Amino acid sequence: MQFKHPEILYFLFLLVIPVLVHLFQLRRFKKEYFTNVRFLKELSMQTRKSSVIKKWLLLFTRLLLLACLIIAFAQPFFKAPDDDNKGNEMVILLDNSFSMQAKGSRGELLKRAVQDLLENTPESQRFSLITNSGAFWYTDIKSIQKELQxxxxxxxxxxPDFLLNxxxxxxxxIGKDVVLITDAVNLDSKDVSKFGNRPVYAIKPEAQNIRNIAIDSVCISQTMDNFYEVKVEMSAYGTYEDAIPVALYNGKSLTAKSLVTFDTAKKSSVFTIPKKDFHGYVEVIDGSLDYDNTYFFSLSKPQKSTVTAIGDADKNKFLSRIFTEDEFNYTATPLATLDYNSLQKQDAIILNELKDIPQALITTLKDFYAKGGNICIIPAAEGSLQSLNALLSALGPVSFKPVTDGEKQITKIANNHPLFSTVFEKRVDNFQYPKVKSSYSITGNVLPILSYADQQVFLASFNNKLGNVYVFSAPINSKNTNFQNSPLVLVSFYNMAQNSGKTGISAITIGKNESLVLDVQLGKDEVLAVKxxxxxxxxxQQLLNNKVKLSFGDYPEKAGNYGIFKSNEKLKDVSFNHARTESNLNLQNTAVLDDFTSVDSVATVFNDIKSERTASELWKWFVIGTLIFLVLELFIQKFVK
Structure with a gap:
């Protein structure tokens, strides 16, 4: 037992007063016998014995009464079981990820968690509340009520580990009392490994319906003369027996609608739209998570891409049949008459079997690639391997090994590569594959596009997230290969020359730090805005001569269709979507929270902490004891003779 005011116990010395009074009352007197009262002797002795007993009873009663009163003022108590953590700060780690949109027994999980906090957090309680995207430090529930709602x-x-840090x-x-409020979707043991021995409570709201459909991506599956075929890729998590409606909107206008039956986990739906500006979204209604039911995308009316081929006129002839005037601004030039200043204005540059590559051209191409340009490198059979590798090393960790003779057949097509992803509906097995007579070997970190039967690469690519470099491992002139007569040549060079800023779908994933390069010149104090x-x-934004590189990082905060503006002039439509990382509710992993104290609500947390850290106050019992002994003394005075 401990005392809040132990100094008052010094007053226990006052107990000596009743003892002294008692001793004074019990002092011996000399006996004197009178003849006329001798007959009262026996009665007198009995009365004296009763009086002594009464005085001893009163003494003990008064001593106990005074002791209880003094101890009550000293406020005795028993230490609380969890008294060591009494000074801890309350920290609430609230999960506001998209999986918390799921519906529980009382509505959306996040909204229900917020309501629990608002209803059951004491107004006097100070705490810090940290979410995935923000924090409220040392506050109370009334101060942040509106923000929480x-x-x-x-x-x-x-x-959780990151938020706790x-x-x-x-x-x-300062010690921490931690409250985790999460559905534990995508949570693993590494995320809760640093909580140590501090008090941790886990509130685990559960979704009643864990089925969900997510729109993963939108791409152009086929380009026709006047139309695009747009493919919508979707994933189903759980079983859906009924057909699900999928709608396509241009702005706020409904353009098309279809039904999709999810007999497999992955399904797609194809829509045909005019070949012009499109700024809208695809929507599916599944009654589960909302954030992944809409996919925003923008399509710009195709603009002519600017392409320059550097090489001998005879070897460039086949390119003029691919880059026609209606879709491309195409120029072909020998290396000797090349205008270096014009290269920065191109969308794609093709080095067609140059025997030697000057250092000035290497420097120019390195800068061009860094600013988002596409480069295609076709090696010459008798070219300088040193200058070729000097160019590749300036662009990336890639190099050529010396040329070798021997016929090879091109047999493997990477259908999932962006160059061919919209070309083949299914795998082609009876294709008439081209051949080469001599070839180099490519080493380095490249992505194969076309490969030989021996798994060596014929055409490969690498990129810097803005521009692409395409590398052939063999000359493609008619003497060395029949590749120019293959249908692959048209598709390959056509897609190599496309500028993503001028054509194709614009749909940027928020948080992946994607970039976009626009052909625009800005004044000294001018900036581009997205709105x-x-x-x-x-x-x-970074100025690149006559271009501007935009990097979006974690912005915008909300998915949707936006425009890129220079003052009041709209330069381009662009769309943003959130990553589909929270779509699979089957990834709930509440087992990682089993080591923590599991509770149903915030009220339980505060009640538990209060009971564990509240000392047992004993002064009331001593006050009651004082009253009891006071009443007991009155009874002794009245009834004991």
Whole structure:
């Protein structure tokens, strides 16, 4: 037992007062006998014995009464079981990832968790609340009520260890009581490995319906003269027996609608749209998560790409049949008459069997590639291997090994490579594959596009997220190969020359730090802004001569269709979507939270902490004891003779 005011116990010395009074009352008197009262002797002796007993009873009663009163003022108590953590700071780690959009027994999981906090957190309780995307430090529930009610969902994964580290960095010398509120989707043991022995409570809201359909991507599956075929790729998590409606919108106008039956986990739907500007989205309705039911994308009316081929006129002839005037601004030039200043204005540059590559051209191409240009390298049979490798090393970790003679057949096509992903509906087995007579070997970190029967690469690529480099391992002139007569040549060079900023679908994933290069010149104080009716922001931008590189990072915060503006002039439509990392609700892993104290609500947390850290106050019992002994004394005075 401990005392809040132990100094008051010094007053126990006052107990000596009743003892002294008692001794004074019990002092001996000299006996004197009178003849006329001798007959009262026996009665007197009995009365004296009763009086002594009464005085001893009163003494003990008064001693106990006074002792209880003094001890009550000293406020005795028993130490709480968890008294060592009494000074801890409350830290609530709230999961606001998109999986918390799922419906539980009482509505959306996040909204129900917020309501639990608002209803059951004491108004006097100070705490810090940290979400995936923000934090409220040392606050109370009334101060952040409005912010909690409007708390947005985030595409940032829920990482409890990372959130706890933020709290520890804010106040490293203060103990922490941690409350985790999460559905544990995509959570693993590594995310909760640093909590140590501190008190941790886990609230695990569960979704009633874990089925979900997500729109994963939208791509152009086929390009026709006046139309695009747009393919919508979708994933189903769980079993769906009924057909699910899929709708295509241009702006707010419904363009097309179809039904998809998910007899397999992956399904696609194809829509045909005019070959002109399209700024809209695809939507599916599944009654589960909302964030992945809509996929925003933009299509720009095709613009002519600018292509330059550097090489001998005879060897460039086949390219003029591919890059026609209606779709390309194509020029062919020998190396001797090349205008280096014009190269930065191109979308694609083709080096067609140059025997030697000057250092000035290597420097220019390196800068061109860094700014988002596409480069195609076709080696010469008798070219300088040193200058060729000097160019490749300037662009990436790739090199050529010396040429070898021997016929090889091109037998493997990477159908999933962006160059061919929209060409073949299914694998082609009876294709008339071309052959080569002599070839180099390519080494380095490249992505194969076309390969020989011996698995060596014929055509490969690598990129810097802005531009692409395509490398052939053999000369493709008619003396060395029949590749020019293959249908692959048209598809390959056509897609190599396309500029993603001028054609194709624009759909950027938020948080993946994707970039976009635009052909625009800015003044000294001019910047480009990205905006729509509900939001706007200024992305990171880098001036590249007559181009601007935009980097979006974690912006915008909300998916949707946006425009890129120079002052009030719209330069390009662009769309943003959140990554589909939270779509599979079957990845719920509550087992990683089993080592923590599992509770149903925030109210249980506060009640448990209060009961474990509240000392047992004993002063009330001593006050009651004082009253009991006071009443007992009155009874002794009245009834004991």
């Amino acid at each position: 409007n708390l947005p969902y985030s595409d940032i994964p829920y990482k 933020k709290a520890l960095a804010k106040s490293p010398n 729509n009716d509900g939001a706007d922001f200024i992305p990171m």
